[in-house]
Amino acid sequence: MKTRDKILLSSLELFNERGERNVTTNHIAANLAISPGNLYYHFRNKSDIIYEIFLEYEKLVDFYLDIPEDRAMTLDDMTFYLESVFDGLWSYRFFHRDLEYLLDSDQRLRQDYRDFTNRCLASISRIFEKLAEAGIIEPQEEDLRSAMSLNVWLVITNWMAFLKTAHAAEESACLTLTELKQGIYQVLTLEIPYLTPAYRERVMALREKYRPALPGNDSSGAGAYT
Amino acid sequence: MKTRDKILLSSLELFNERGERNVTTNHIAANLAISPGNLYYHFRNKSDIIYEIFLEYEKLVDFYLDIPEDRAMTLDDMTFYLESVFDGLWSYRFFHRDLEYLLDSDQRLRQDYRDFTNRCLASISRIFEKLAEAGIIEPQEEDLRSAMSLNVWLVITNWMAFLKTAHAAEESACLTLTELKQGIYQVLTLEIPYLTPAYRERVMALREKYRPALPGNDSSGAGAYT
DNA sequence: GTATTATTAGAGTATATACTCTAGTGAGTC
DNA sequence: GACTCACTAGAGTATATACTCTAATAATAC
Structure with missing residues (x-):
């Protein structure tokens, strides 16, 4: 190598x-x-290293979020998107942590990240659209779809930060991919009200699989989130 | 002084x-x-300064999120909560930016922040409960309410970071309280499906007030978010 | 083989950062 | 006027950090 x-x-x-x-x-x-x-x-410098890593990350997510336009979307597709995006987030998890500083130190990165965000938002919105076409969720006005997509994006990209702060543990090192994927539970929570009767039960069952373990998995907390 | x-x-x-x-x-x-x-x-050190500032922030938000238990909740109350929380976020906006690092450098802060988060989540959940009692939103199971509250928390606390990254501007200095409050639009988006017919229109009108200005307020972008 | 180019080591540098230490100053007290 | 004590100045320090420079070695081309 x-x-x-x-x-x-x-x-x-x-x-x-x-x-x-x-x-x-x-x-x-x-x-x-x-x-x-x-x-x-x-x-040339540290920023250059980070920028190259971002390009990898970007490529990965763009690959994951590629949406097939020649066929209808299935529940499995949706699951795949969610799983993949969280996998990507996990592999490059340092990135969102210091995002603001990184963007301030590198204008290239700022611009590229902005475009990347907009592409992701468009993809999420398109996924909603296709889920509606497939009869999985009720169709929505574009306005609402955009706002919802943005909320999905906010939940996805900040779920990890939340977990890290919620952990009582000294070092935030102990965080697993499994825990991270509980973020899927949160994302699916956003979809609940829009599910069609035909799919409601199936999606709720899917969501259940990602339900966070109950408090008590950690000895330290009395709070809702350990 | x-x-x-x-x-x-x-x-x-x-x-x-x-x-x-x-x-x-x-x-x-x-x-x-x-x-x-x-x-x-x-x-004693920089962490101490930050910790004291956090205590102020905590006190402010705790004050804002105090929920009157002797009377029903109104739409005005909800508006006040949203406005206040975003005001607080604005006044201490550095805090959520480097949160993870700050918590890693100060165990006191980590513990206190964790408790603070749980208090806020409980307050948000209680607000939903009282909004339901007041007939503004449909009542929900506790499970769902918790998950929704967490989503609200994620949107609120990360809206600023999103805005900063969405800005194409070189320095992220140019960010206004008004822009920040467009986060209220996003939060209200989460509530839409749960609104009762009696209040639907009024809340939608309220939400409209916070709608983000259309792209074009900035010369640099073709994307959805400037 | 010789020239060229890509790669590497490792010592070194300018600057910054968090923090310390000593020597005070000035306002009140007895 | 001596004493206390909260407060302040400012030089100084140990360490870290990003990065540079020179010289050497390995790989390749001709």
Whole structure:
């Protein structure tokens, strides 16, 4: 494997684990047992590394959110979208954590991320549209669909941050993909009122699979969310 | 005004303006034209300053979200809650930006914030309950109400971050309270399906007041969100 | 083989950051 | 006037951070 790719991989790993803010270029080099000079031969600076990682992330999500226009949408499709998006979120979970700082430090990234967001919002909206065409949810006016899509986006992209803050644990390290996917429960909650009678039960059953474990899985809390 | 209070005020101002990450204790001292030594006489460290600011924020929101149990809830109450919460969010807007890092650096803050979140969730849920009692929304099972409250919380606390990333502008400085309050539109979107016929129109009219300005207020974007 | 190019090591640098230490100052008290 | 004590100045420090520079080595081209 090329050094350049190793740097990207190692950076992603460290960023996800400790947060971008807590990972320096020296850490990355040390982690790979290469010199800082070597790292800077391959990347002009830290922002460049992050930007390249974003491009990967973007490509992955764009791939996941590709919507087949030649056939109707099924419940399985919807499940796949949700599962995939949360998988992507998990793999690049450092990204949304320090998003604002990252965008402030790199104008390219700001612009690209903005476009990326708009593409995602359009995809979510299109998914709703096709779910309606398939008779899974009731059709909605475009206005409402846009606002709903935006809410879905907000829930999806910030579910992880919420989980991390809700955790009483000292380090926010202990967070699993399974927990993350409880975000699907939250997203499906948004859809409930719009489900058609024909699909209502099936979607509710699907949602049930992602229901968060009850409090008590952790010894520390009296609160609703441990 | 006492130096200690001036430090808190100045810190909050700088944090909100530039982000906590970009503000050092030296900046704060310089901003007040006092010495770093002076600052450290009043606060043990940066975390302490942030913690005190959080206590203020917490107090403010707790005050806003106090729910009168001796009378029915009105639409005006709901409007007040929404307006107030977004006002609070605005005044302490630095806080949610670097939340994860802040919680990782201060265990006191982590614990307190967790409790704070749970209190807020409980309040939101109680508001829904009372809105149902008042015949404004249809009553819901507790399960659903909790999940909905959590979605409301996610939308509220992350609306600002979304706006900042959606802005194409170089610096995310240009963000107004008015724009922020478009988050109310998003929150009310969540309530739409649950509105009773008696109140539907009135709430929809209220929501309309917060509708985001159409794209075109900014020259840079082709996307849905500027 | 020689020239060229890609890659790497590793020491080094300028700057920043959080924080400390010492030496006070000024307002009140007895 | 001596004393206290909350408060302040400002130089200083240890460490970290992003990044640079030089020189060397490995790979490839001719």
